[in-house]
Structure formats: C-alpha cells, structure tokens
Amino acid sequence: MTFQTIDPPLRLPALPVLSSRAGALARAGLKRFGLLGGFLLFWQVAATNGWINPTIFPPLDTIIAALWNSLTSGAYMDDIAISLQRAGLAYGAAILLGIPLGLFMGQIKPLEQALDPILQFFRQTSALALYPVFILLLGLGEASKVFVIFWATLFPILLATIGGVKEVDRKLVEMAQTFGAARLTIFRRIILPASVPAIFVGLRLSATTALLLLIAAEMIGANKGLGFQVMNAQYNFQIPQMFAAIILLALFGLAANALLVALQRRLCRWSELAR
Amino acid sequence: MTTLEKAKKGEVAVRGLSKSFALKGQPLAVLRDLNLNIRAGESLAIVGPSGCGKTTLLRVLAGLEAPDSGEVLIDGAKVGGVGRERAIIFQEPRLLPWLNVLRNVGFGLEMRGLPRDRAEAHARRYIRLVGLAEFEEAYPRQLSGGMAQRVGIARALTVQPEILLLDEPLGALDAMTKLTMQEELARIWREEQVTLILVTHDLEEAIFLADRVLVLPKEKGAVPRLINVELPRPRDRNDTVFVAMRRQLMAEFGLH
Ligand SMILES: Nc1ncnc2c1ncn2[C@@H]1O[C@H](COP(=O)(O)OP(=O)(O)O)[C@@H](O)[C@H]1O
Ligand SMILES: [Mg+2]
Numbered sequence: 001m002t003f004q005t006i007d008p009p010l011r012l013p014a015l016p017v018l019s020s021r022a023g024a025l026a027r028a029g030l031k032r033f034g035l036l037g038g039f040l041l042f043w044q045v046a047a048t049n050g051w052i053n054p055t056i057f058p059p060l061d062t063i064i065a066a067l068w069n070s071l072t073s074g075a076y077m078d079d080i081a082i083s084l085q086r087a088g089l090a091y092g093a094a095i096l097l098g099i100p101l102g103l104f105m106g107q108i109k110p111l112e113q114a115l116d117p118i119l120q121f122f123r124q125t126s127a128l129a130l131y132p133v134f135i136l137l138l139g140l141g142e143a144s145k146v147f148v149i150f151w152a153t154l155f156p157i158l159l160a161t162i163g164g165v166k167e168v169d170r171k172l173v174e175m176a177q178t179f180g181a182a183r184l185t186i187f188r189r190i191i192l193p194a195s196v197p198a199i200f201v202g203l204r205l206s207a208t209t210a211l212l213l214l215i216a217a218e219m220i221g222a223n224k225g226l227g228f229q230v231m232n233a234q235y236n237f238q239i240p241q242m243f244a245a246i247i248l249l250a251l252f253g254l255a256a257n258a259l260l261v262a263l264q265r266r267l268c269r270w271s272e273l274a275r
Numbered sequence: 276m277t278t279l280e281k282a283k284k285g286e287v288a289v290r291g292l293s294k295s296f297a298l299k300g301q302p303l304a305v306l307r308d309l310n311l312n313i314r315a316g317e318s319l320a321i322v323g324p325s326g327c328g329k330t331t332l333l334r335v336l337a338g339l340e341a342p343d344s345g346e347v348l349i350d351g352a353k354v355g356g357v358g359r360e361r362a363i364i365f366q367e368p369r370l371l372p373w374l375n376v377l378r379n380v381g382f383g384l385e386m387r388g389l390p391r392d393r394a395e396a397h398a399r400r401y402i403r404l405v406g407l408a409e410f411e412e413a414y415p416r417q418l419s420g421g422m423a424q425r426v427g428i429a430r431a432l433t434v435q436p437e438i439l440l441l442d443e444p445l446g447a448l449d450a451m452t453k454l455t456m457q458e459e460l461a462r463i464w465r466e467e468q469v470t471l472i473l474v475t476h477d478l479e480e481a482i483f484l485a486d487r488v489l490v491l492p493k494e495k496g497a498v499p500r501l502i503n504v505e506l507p508r509p510r511d512r513n514d515t516v517f518v519a520m521r522r523q524l525m526a527e528f529g530l531h
Binding site for chain 1 (some may be wrong): 286326337339359362363365367369371372373374382383385386387414415416434
C-alpha cells in the first residue's frame with residue numbers, strides 16, 4: 001500500500017467536475033473534517049498493520065463494534081442513565097443558582113465588589129482538589145459526586161452572568177429611564193436580554209466542565225457510570241470497550257454543546273446578525 | 276394661536292441654573308447662573324465650543340442631571356427628573372439590538388405602559404414619518420447610521436412629547452445624510468408642533484433649524500448670547516441673509 005491512498009489532497013483534482021455547489025460543500029466539509037478523517041484513517045491503517053500497538057490502540061472497527069454491542073445489548077444503559085443524572089442534576093442546580101445569583105450580584109455593585117475576591121479564590125481552587133473535602137463531608141456516594149460537579153460548573157455560569165450584567169450598556173438603561181421605565185422593567189427589558197449572550201458563554205464552558213468532573217468523580221469510588229466503565233474496562237484490559245465508553249462521553253459532550261449552540265442561535269439571533 | 280386650538284404647551288424656563296462637576300478633586304463650574312426662556316413650540320439651537328456644557332445643559336433639562344442651584348420650570352412646574360412631556364434623542368441612536376425596528380420604535384410607548392400591539396400600531400405611523408416603512412422588520416445591526424438615528428427619532432416622537440431634546444443627533448452622520456435629516460427635522464418640528472431644543476456643533480444646522488441660537492461661551496465668566504434667526508421658512512441655505520448669518524456666527528467662534 002502506498003501513502004497516496006490515504007492522502008486526501010491528492011483526490012482534489014476530481015472536485016471541479018462536481019457542480020459548483022456540491023463542490024463548495026465538499027470543499028467546506030473537507031476543510032472542516034478532512035484532518036479528523038485523515039487521523040481516523042491513519043489510526044485504522046496503522047493499527048491493522050501493526051505500526052502502533054493494537055492492544056493499546058485497537059483498530060477502529062473493533063472499537064465501533066464494541067460500541068455497537070454495548071449499545072444494542074443495553075450493557076451501558078444503566079451507566080449512561082446514572083452519568084446523565086449526576087451531570088444533569090449538578091448542571092441544572094448550577095444554572096438554577098448561578099444565573100439568578102449572577103443577575104442579582106451584577107446589579108448590586110457593593111455586593112459584587114465584596115464577593116468578587118471570594119469568587120476569584122474559589123474559581124482558582126480546582127474543584128478536583130476539593131473533592132476529598134466533599135467526600136469527607138458528604139460521603140463517597142451520590143451527594144459528593146453531584147456536588148463536586150455542581151461546584152465546578154457553578155463558577156463559570158455565575159462569573160459569566162455577573163460579567164454579562166456589568167457589561168450592559170448603561171446608555172441603553174438611561175434611554176429606558178428617559179421613558180420612565182421602572183427598575184424591574186429595565187431589568188426585564190434591557191439587562192436580562194443584553195446578558196443572554198454572556199450567560200451562554202458560561203453555560204457552554206460549564207457543560208464541558210460538567211463532563212470533565214463527571215468522569216473524574218466516577219473514577220473514584222463509583223461502581224456505575226461511563227467514567228467508571230472507562231476505568232473498569234482498562235483494569236480488565238477490555239481496550240475496545242474502554243474506547244467505546246470514551247467515545248460515548250465525547251458524543252455526549254458534542255451533543256450538549258450542539259444543543260446549547262442551537263438554543264443560543266434561537267435566543268441571540270440579534271447578536272449574530274451582522275456576522 | 277386661536278382659543279380653539281389647545282393651549283400650546285412645552286414652555287421652558289431656566290432660572291439661575293448652575294452646575295459643576297468634580298474634576299480631580301477640583302470643582303469645575305460648567306454652567307453658571309444661566310437664565311433662559313424658551314417659548315412653547317419654539318426651535319432653539321445651542322451651540323458652543325466642545326466642553327462648554329451643551330450636553331450638561333441638555334441633560335439638566337432632560338432631568339437626567341440635577342442642578343447644583345437654580346431650577347428648570349416646564350409649563351410652570353419645577354423639573355425633578357425625567358418627565359412624560361419630554362423626550363430625548365442622544366447622539367447615538369441607543370437602539371436595543373435584540374428588537375427589530377418596529378419594536379424599538381414602540382419601546383418608548385411600552386415603557387409608558389401601552390400594551391405591545393397598541394404601541395406597535397402607533398409606532399408604524401412614526402416609522403412612516405421618518406421614511407422607514409420598508410424596514411420595520413430589520414434589526415439595528417442591519418441599518419446604516421442615518422437609518423438607525425431615524426429610528427431613534429421615531430421612538431422619541433411616538434410618546435408625543437411637548438419638548439424634544441436633541442444632543443448632536445446628526446453629529447455622526449455623513450454630509451449627505453445630514454442634509455436630508457435636517458430637512459426631516461424641520462418638517463417634524465413643523466408637523467408635530469413641539470418645542471425643539473437642539474444641541475449642535477454645526478452652525479449651519481443651527482441657523483437652518485432654529486428660531487434662536489444660544490451661544491455658550493468657552494471662557495468661564497463670559498455670558499451666553501442669544502441670536503435671533505429671522506429668516507422665512509422653509510429656509511434656503513444659499514439665501515444671502517442665511518449666508519451672512521452663518522458668516523457672522525462663525526466669526527463669533529473666530530472662524531472665517
Ligand atoms: N459626569 C461628569 N463628571 C465630570 N465631569 C463632567 C461630567 N459631565 C461633563 N463633565 C465635564 O463638564 C464639561 C462640559 O461637558 P459637556 O456638557 O459634555 O460639554 P459639551 O457637550 O459642550 O461638549 C467638560 O469639561 C466635561 O469634562
Ligand atoms: Mg456634548
């Protein structure tokens with residue numbers, strides 16, 4: 001086998017034959033996913049030819065087969081459910097506390113100034129470093145797992161919301177005031193909508209953090225969950241199963257992000273119009 | 276004014292108005308003992324070098340800034356904040372980027388308690404007045420500077436103020452748009468019968484629109500001057516008297 005067959009650019013001359021739209025789509029697709037495709041192809045070829053150790057990096061088809069098996073047999077269903085529950089509970093609680101608190105703190109300058117040093121300190125303190133503390137306080141069960149994820153996801157949401165509120169153009173607030181708008185109306189009609197883009201930055205950051213902390217928490221003292229399955233498969237040297245669980249986690253991350261992006265597009269169409 | 280016509284409102288009286296700001300710990304007197312009477316329905320332009328206090332005066336009139344001493348009376352009542360009989364148009368259009376033109380123009384009325392559908396019905400009339408009927412659904416980011424400013428003007432007009440306060444509303448526009456907008460302001464002033472108080476740094480604009488021009492001095496201690504513009508309307512910028520007035524006003528600023 002020569003290297004030519006796995007080198008996508010060499011296939012480019014065929015593209016101009018396609019209609020210009022399909023061509024443009026294909027080029028855009030290639031630009032975006034070409035490198036990823038190349039990487040996956042390299043993995044597959046390298047693993048089947050033994051260029052890399054296939055016991056550590058099994059060929060993709062075995063990984064996909066393992067993924068398919070575990071999904072169709074329902075083997076991971078409990079793990080998926082419990083993982084989603086942990087991350088969802090924590091993330092939901094962080095949203096329910098972080099956004100209202102941020103909206104409130106962002107508007108009350110003395111409060112924000114008094115609490116900012118504490119917030120910055122907590123933000124800089126890795127939630128993982130605090131996990132042992134949470135375990136001591138809450139035990140090794142669900143509570144400490146959910147709490148560590150909650151803790152880690154709260155701060156990005158809270159700080160982004162405070163930042164969003166503080167960034168609201170005072171001139172718009174003054175404009176509403178000249179029409180006699182009351183405080184609550186100004187909050188509802190100006191401060192809240194103007195903060196939404198910033199809040200979404202926090203939401204997306206926190207979604208990534210939630211998955212990260214989920215896996216870390218499930219690797220310590222859990223007997224269910226995708227993070228546990230990654231560790232467990234590794235202990236038992238079921239490498240394809242390990243990668244299958246990793247891929248599942250990545251897919252959840254992608255799905256969560258896609259969901260948030262779609263929601264953001266709907267709610268913040270105005271902030272993207274000119275772009 | 277006949278007796279049948281509703282009593283004209285929108286009279287402004289400024290009595291002994293002083294305002295200073297703290298600048299690096301030092302008090303900076305911006306307005307000193309200013310006295311001024313503006314008739315209902317009059318068009319007054321306020322000119323003066325940058326930093327002489329034009330915006331400050333307008334903000335005090337708007338009720339956004341409280342004077343240190345003295346008072347502002349509107350139709351005889353003392354001003355203590357923003358009021359329903361006044362609307363302000365700032366140099367920037369200050370549109371809400373998440374609302375389309377229709378909802379932006381209706382925003383002022385919504386703030387005054389009108390339900391959305393009625394606010395929008397009124398808004399449509401003023402959108403037509405400023406010539407943006409085809410852009411009702413557009414969002415602020417899709418508008419040019421001139422269009423955005425017209426949306427701001429329409430929003431101020433919807434609340435049917437007796438007094439329209441404008442702070443260099445055309446300052447950021449290109450020369451061509453500016454001329455058109457000056458014509459529009461003249462028309463709006465005539466049609467809506469409002470008291471128009473316009474801060475501008477454009478002397479030609481002042482003469483084109485105003486019945487009187489208030490010239491605020493730069494040096495502290497010098498007294499503000501009022502100049503009558505006795506020219507027939509609609510005004511012609513090339514009229515010899517117009518040109519002479521502009522030259523005279525420019526000479527006041529040491530320009531030739
Ligand atoms: N909020 C403020 N705080 C301190 N100084 C101010 C404030 N607003 C205006 N000033 C000062 O008052 C003076 C007059 O300002 P302004 O009324 O904006 O002038 P103009 O509009 O004529 O250019 C300037 O020297 C400005 O620096
Ligand atoms: Mg100014």
